[in-house]
Amino acid sequence: MSSVADAVLAELRPFPEDGSRADGPVAADATDRLLLDEAAPLIARDPDGVVVIGDRFGALTLGSLALGAHGVRVHQDAITAEAALSANASRASEVLRAGHALATADAPATREPASLGLTGHDLLEPGLLTGARLVLLQLPKSLAELTEIAEHVARYADPAVTLLAGGRVKHMTHAMNDVLGASFARVSPSRARQKSRLLIAREPRSDVGPLTYPVTARLTDPEILGAITPPAVPGVSVAAPAGNRAPDGLTVVAHGAAFAGAALDHGTRFLLAQAHRWPHLRDVQVAVDLGCGTGILATVLGLRYPGAQVIATDRSAAACASTTATLAANGVRAAVVRADAGDLLPVPDGSVDLVLLNPPFHDRAALSTDAAHRMFAAAGKVLRQGGELWTVFNTGLHYRGALQRAVGPTEHVAQNPRFTVTRSLRKALTD
Numbered sequence: 001m002s003s004v005a006d007a008v009l010a011e012l013r014p015f016p017e018d019g020s021r022a023d024g025p026v027a028a029d030a031t032d033r034l035l036l037d038e039a040a041p042l043i044a045r046d047p048d049g050v051v052v053i054g055d056r057f058g059a060l061t062l063g064s065l066a067l068g069a070h071g072v073r074v075h076q077d078a079i080t081a082e083a084a085l086s087a088n089a090s091r092a093s094e095v096l097r098a099g100h101a102l103a104t105a106d107a108p109a110t111r112e113p114a115s116l117g118l119t120g121h122d123l124l125e126p127g128l129l130t131g132a133r134l135v136l137l138q139l140p141k142s143l144a145e146l147t148e149i150a151e152h153v154a155r156y157a158d159p160a161v162t163l164l165a166g167g168r169v170k171h172m173t174h175a176m177n178d179v180l181g182a183s184f185a186r187v188s189p190s191r192a193r194q195k196s197r198l199l200i201a202r203e204p205r206s207d208v209g210p211l212t213y214p215v216t217a218r219l220t221d222p223e224i225l226g227a228i229t230p231p232a233v234p235g236v237s238v239a240a241p242a243g244n245r246a247p248d249g250l251t252v253v254a255h256g257a258a259f260a261g262a263a264l265d266h267g268t269r270f271l272l273a274q275a276h277r278w279p280h281l282r283d284v285q286v287a288v289d290l291g292c293g294t295g296i297l298a299t300v301l302g303l304r305y306p307g308a309q310v311i312a313t314d315r316s317a318a319a320c321a322s323t324t325a326t327l328a329a330n331g332v333r334a335a336v337v338r339a340d341a342g343d344l345l346p347v348p349d350g351s352v353d354l355v356l357l358n359p360p361f362h363d364r365a366a367l368s369t370d371a372a373h374r375m376f377a378a379a380g381k382v383l384r385q386g387g388e389l390w391t392v393f394n395t396g397l398h399y400r401g402a403l404q405r406a407v408g409p410t411e412h413v414a415q416n417p418r419f420t421v422t423r424s425l426r427k428a429l430t431d
Contacts, residue, residue, distance in 0.1 A: 139172065297356045
């Protein structure tokens with residue numbers, strides 16, 4: 001790797017942290033560096049057509065620019081990763097400018113390095129990959145997500161494309177080779193270095209069928225059927241659903257990176273089983289599915305509380321795309337907002353009646369509860385006084401105290417061998 005690239009990586013931070021936490025992430029890890037070392041000669045020969053997918057904090061994108069790439073197209077599923085890239089791009093811009101000036105001292109400047117020459121793409125789409133000849137990928141933990149990425153690269157990139165997919169050896173499986181082999185004729189591993197390894201894929205197959213994702217399934221689980229039925233309230237009439245009959249199930253649409261795919265995960269199932277205790281129909285005017293995934297809870301809210309304003313939000317682009325498709329498949333109208341921990345909701349703080357939450361407890365392969373605590377704080381911010389947060393979580397995480405501090409009095413509603421469901425009432429706590 002070049003001295004400029006090393007200098008750029010030294011500027012990066014694991015935004016929004018400062019990198020000082022002993023158990024925190026690092027902005028540029030061994031996998032990032034291995035990917036950039038393998039990419040360096042390829043970029044030197046052909047600096048155009050570079051695409052980066054899954055960049056966590058910007059190391060691959062900014063490192064590619066430092067190696068001489070003439071513009072980089074980027075797809076980051078998490079909006080938090082986009083924010084990290086933006087912050088680190090600002091930090092590294094001066095180093096990139098100096099490196100560019102040194103490299104072009106004897107040539108007319110044709111690009112302004114302060115603009116960095118990168119283009120972000122919210123979605124994994126053909127436009128991201130058209131003409132791509134080098135794709136750098138931090139391997140996702142999900143084979144479904146890897147399948148969707150590999151299929152897009154093989155179908156829409158230049159036939160001469162090289163896909164460099166890197167990960168930590170302990171998180172890599174032979175199934176990843178098989179997934180790449182379904183879309184590429186040549187897949188080979190690199191030598192391991194500092195516990196990281198690359199899978200190198202070339203020669204996209206021409207005999208592949210249609211894209212696997214998104215997938216669609218019809219769910220008729222009793223927990224769903226019970227939850228989508230509007231609760232009876234004396235004196236309140238509920239409009240009959242389309243076709244004058246109650247829904248007999250729920251259609252779910254899932255992209256590869258969406259949690260649980262087109263299935264009902266166990267935590268959500270357990271939360272839905274408590275729907276008979278959720279607020280009455282007349283008490284819910286605004287409801288939020290916080291961390292919407294494939295949109296199952298948002299769709300249930302729309303069917304259970306007809307006439308209520310339903311908002312679904314997630315930091316994942318794949319989750320938001322899945323939720324949008326799931327809502328449409330069930331004829332439910334709701335706002336879908338891609339944001340971190342409920343930021344940018346289209347309603348005032350203190351105006352939401354009901355929030356449903358099944359928080360994540362992994363950040364890629366690492367156990368992390370940071371996102372859950374941000375989501376608890378967000379729920380406390382948007383709920384009105386007396387509004388309710390219903391949360392399901394792995395029992396061993398012991399979230400009740402955190403929920404009580406962030407939202408208000410928290411009741412233990414139900415528990416099975418794996419999960420706990422709580423009800424938090426929004427109320428300002430005082431000494």
